[in-house]
Amino acid sequence: MNALSFTPRAMACALLCLGLAGTSSAEGTLSADAKARADAWIGRDASELLVQLRVDGGRLEIDEDDTSMETYYTSNTKKPGWTENVYGSVGDLRYIDHQVKHPPEHRCDITYVADRDGIIRRWEHDGPQCDTDIVGPKPRR
Amino acid sequence: MQNFFRVPMRAVLAALLVSATMAAPAWAKQRPGVIEEMQPIQNRGEDTSKRTRFGRAVGQNLGMLGGLAAATGLSNAGHAEAGVIAVPVAAAGGSKVGGVVGEKIAGEGPATRYMVKVRLDGGRVLSTTQLRENVSGLSVGSRVIVDGNGDEARITAE
Numbered sequence: 001m002n003a004l005s006f007t008p009r010a011m012a013c014a015l016l017c018l019g020l021a022g023t024s025s026a027e028g029t030l031s032a033d034a035k036a037r038a039d040a041w042i043g044r045d046a047s048e049l050l051v052q053l054r055v056d057g058g059r060l061e062i063d064e065d066d067t068s069m070e071t072y073y074t075s076n077t078k079k080p081g082w083t084e085n086v087y088g089s090v091g092d093l094r095y096i097d098h099q100v101k102h103p104p105e106h107r108c109d110i111t112y113v114a115d116r117d118g119i120i121r122r123w124e125h126d127g128p129q130c131d132t133d134i135v136g137p138k139p140r141r
Numbered sequence: 142m143q144n145f146f147r148v149p150m151r152a153v154l155a156a157l158l159v160s161a162t163m164a165a166p167a168w169a170k171q172r173p174g175v176i177e178e179m180q181p182i183q184n185r186g187e188d189t190s191k192r193t194r195f196g197r198a199v200g201q202n203l204g205m206l207g208g209l210a211a212a213t214g215l216s217n218a219g220h221a222e223a224g225v226i227a228v229p230v231a232a233a234g235g236s237k238v239g240g241v242v243g244e245k246i247a248g249e250g251p252a253t254r255y256m257v258k259v260r261l262d263g264g265r266v267l268s269t270t271q272l273r274e275n276v277s278g279l280s281v282g283s284r285v286i287v288d289g290n291g292d293e294a295r296i297t298a299e
Contacts, residue, residue, distance in 0.1 A: 047268040050256040051180055055270050062269060062292040069265050071291075118258065118266030 030130055037136035038110060038123045044137055046114040049073050052138055069116040077133040079105040108133040172287045173299055174261035179281055181252030182270065204239015257296055259287055269294050 030038075041049070053060060053075050063072040081104040088097035108127035112120045125134065255276050258268045267287065275295060279285065284299040 045258075045268070046266075047178055047180075047256055047258045050268055050270055051182055055182060055254065060270070060292065062267075062294075064265075064267070064290045071265070071267060073268075114266075114268075116265050118268055 030125065030134075034131045034134045037134050038125065040136045041112055041120045041123065044120050046071065046073055046112065046118045046120055048137060049075070049112060049120070053135065070121075071114045071118070072111050073114065073120075074109055074111040076109045077107045077127075077129065079107060110134055170288070170290055172261045172263060174259040174267075174285055174287055176257060176279060176281050176283045176285055176296075177260050177266070178256070178258040179276065179279065180256045181273075182254045182256055183252060201236045201239050204235035204237065206235070259285060259296065261287065267294070269296070271296055 050060065050073075057080075059076055059078075061072075061074045061076075063074070064070075065072070082102050084100040084102060085096045086098050086100060087094045089095070106127055107129035108125060110123060110125045110130065110133075112123045115121050127133070253273055254270045255273060256268060257271050257276060257279075258266065260266050269287075269292065275297075279296070279298060285296050286299050288295045288297065
């Protein structure tokens with residue numbers, strides 16, 4: 001099981017490394033504001049990501065690259081699939097007539113790359129809703 | 142003739158055993174380290190504590206009973222057809238409302254996950270999330286073993 005789940009992750013990690021090697025080309029599509037929010041994580045400890053971003057329901061994936069000793073923290077803001085109830089009525093009473101299933105929606109994946117010491121050094125994003133979904137860190141106290 | 146076949150078979154088995162033993166650490170990666178930081182995660186999203194789940198379950202059952210009682214009342218009041226339609230709707234509605242009320246009464250309970258930052262003996266610093274029950278008894282400074290990697294890593298006392 002582990003062996004099966006490891007392989008696609010390792011491939012994804014390798015692809016990510018290749019993508020990051022040339023600095024994020026997709027960055028240009030982001031608004032200056034969203035880019036500033038993502039940039040604000042640079043220099044911070046990756047542990048802050050885990051405390052501040054949502055980590056439930058597989059929203060945060062962590063991958064390690066044993067060659068570069070970097071760790072990739074990928075936060076996704078996918079909207080899960082949902083079922084819509086369409087109601088009918090008999091007189092004043094409403095009942096569920098049928099259901100419409102809506103598929104999950106990919107919104108934004110943002111990957112923060114932490115160095116050997118766990119400090120975030122760069123980021124990469126992918127998805128149509130990153131302008132709105134990228135969250136900056138809370139100000140330090 | 143028989144011996145001729147036995148020897149290579151043993152050699153093959155031995156080779157397989159040796160390679161399996163050597164390959165094992167690559168999959169079941171166990172790395173020692175020290176906890177540098179540990180914090181409950183308050184931004185819990187859909188994570189729910191046992192207390193909240195219990196409150197929700199009790200509320201759902203009570204709500205469903207309330208809904209059924211209301212629908213039965215409608216039926217007994219002379220609206221037989223309306224009662225038949227209303228029963229499943231009222232039960233489902235009552236269960237939903239009861240669940241929300243039950244959750245409110247039970248409260249959030251303790252955090253379900255912790256952020257655990259470990260400095261591995263190999264030098265790398267790994268921050269990961271762990272379920273509350275997995276980190277009981279651990280604290281900053283504890284020697285631990287990180288079993289697996291990335292978000293599948295489990296942390297246990299050394």
